[in-house]
Amino acid sequence: xxxxxxxxxxxxxxxxxxxxxxxxxxxxxxxxxxxxxxxxxxxxxxxxxxxxxxxxxxxxxxxxxxxxxxxxxxxxxxxxxxxxxxxxxxxxxxxxxxxxxxxxxxxxxxxxxxxxxxxxxxxxxxxxxxxxxxxxxxxxxxxxxxxxxxxxxxxxxxxxxxxxxxxxxxxxxxxxxxxxxxxxxxxxxxxxxxxxxxxxxxxxxxxxxx
Amino acid sequence: xxxxxxxxxxxxxxxxxxxxxxxxxxxxxxxxxxxxxxxxxxxxxxxxxxxxxxxxxxxxxxxxxxxxxxxxxxxxxxxxxxxxxxxxxxxxxxxxxxxxxxxxxxxxxxxxxxxxxxxxxxxxxxxxxxxxxxxxxxxxxxxxxxxxxxxxxxxxxxxxxxxxxxxxxxxxxxxxxxxxxxxxxxxxxxxxxxxxxxxxxxxxxxxxxxxxxxxxxxxx
Ligand SMILES: [Zn+2]
Numbered sequence: 001x002x003x004x005x006x007x008x009x010x011x012x013x014x015x016x017x018x019x020x021x022x023x024x025x026x027x028x029x030x031x032x033x034x035x036x037x038x039x040x041x042x043x044x045x046x047x048x049x050x051x052x053x054x055x056x057x058x059x060x061x062x063x064x065x066x067x068x069x070x071x072x073x074x075x076x077x078x079x080x081x082x083x084x085x086x087x088x089x090x091x092x093x094x095x096x097x098x099x100x101x102x103x104x105x106x107x108x109x110x111x112x113x114x115x116x117x118x119x120x121x122x123x124x125x126x127x128x129x130x131x132x133x134x135x136x137x138x139x140x141x142x143x144x145x146x147x148x149x150x151x152x153x154x155x156x157x158x159x160x161x162x163x164x165x166x167x168x169x170x171x172x173x174x175x176x177x178x179x180x181x182x183x184x185x186x187x188x189x190x191x192x193x194x195x196x197x198x199x200x201x202x203x204x205x206x207x208x209x210x
Numbered sequence: 211x212x213x214x215x216x217x218x219x220x221x222x223x224x225x226x227x228x229x230x231x232x233x234x235x236x237x238x239x240x241x242x243x244x245x246x247x248x249x250x251x252x253x254x255x256x257x258x259x260x261x262x263x264x265x266x267x268x269x270x271x272x273x274x275x276x277x278x279x280x281x282x283x284x285x286x287x288x289x290x291x292x293x294x295x296x297x298x299x300x301x302x303x304x305x306x307x308x309x310x311x312x313x314x315x316x317x318x319x320x321x322x323x324x325x326x327x328x329x330x331x332x333x334x335x336x337x338x339x340x341x342x343x344x345x346x347x348x349x350x351x352x353x354x355x356x357x358x359x360x361x362x363x364x365x366x367x368x369x370x371x372x373x374x375x376x377x378x379x380x381x382x383x384x385x386x387x388x389x390x391x392x393x394x395x396x397x398x399x400x401x402x403x404x405x406x407x408x409x410x411x412x413x414x415x416x417x418x419x420x421x422x423x424x425x426x427x428x429x430x
Binding site: 045046049050054055057058059061070071074079082083084094096097099101104105108112119121123124128130187 | 225226227231234235238252255256258259260262263265266267268269273274277278280281282284286287290311314315318335336337338
């Protein structure tokens, strides 16, 4: 018992203080997710994978008592993280919470898989965390539109290519996000996240300039 | 103002995904209606995630590489969109707006049938073999006094009903176990509830025994 306590303490001590910019701080993990969302950055994802896969493996093993099923859970969870990183909202919780809830959903469905039929209730019905929100971007960004128009034309050239393209089509060509999604052949959610990231970056450029 | 909430234990089981599908739907629907419980569920998820972050189990590096390759080569999972357009159900000329979780189950709501006592019931088929129903109680209606062999969870979607122990309104969550005995009724207002039963009802009062068709309120 005493030894266990010591181990606990050691582990806590060797961990970097939780809120600084250590490699496993929520801020750092969130920035990796943002890079995956914006540029499908494989290096950023590999770092996320190195951090989360062993934790998901431990969670899965505890839940299922079976390493192979646990590995399947790791694979399915992280596949969703790779494709759906744009759905992570830093203001709604930490990356660990988001990824834990994805794993919780997958576990919920795994437990019912043997009797799963197409119309059965799935975890997505209860916790639609991987659904594209029907948020209207117009509401979010309408305020910015007039103010930003001028600055956008000034700065948007400096954006990464994939963000610049989306901004060009929406703000300069006046296309809807759905039209951009259709014409570029990328998911609507990706269009939304690229717009969001691009506007964030533009705001930073504008603020820094002033 | 919601007065009756799921216990912390139930919220905990819900947040980690340990409740049955039907009970999960009832709790999730309450959470849609109750900002207090929504916040608590968020906190529980946050705590669980911290616990989850504390334990790691090594995976061999070649297995890690294989997994990564498979992920990079994978197709994007099916695209899900939250459809929030159709959340209205109509019954007896009245329209009810369903909370988000229940609205997502709209296709699973079966036809309404009339039950003696100015009651209506529509099954909600989750494919889990559980007994879940929307129950509509018109003004001045009553369910005979009964106990349950198992648990009965009830959520008020809209309106108000009473039993011996109190008055229940929009968003109130009531969990009765086999010791509880109650006879829900409405007075001047109607009431739409969502109910899950995990064992047949057992009617206690003499006259009600003759009214066994009542159990068709929940079972068929
Ligand atoms: Zn509540």
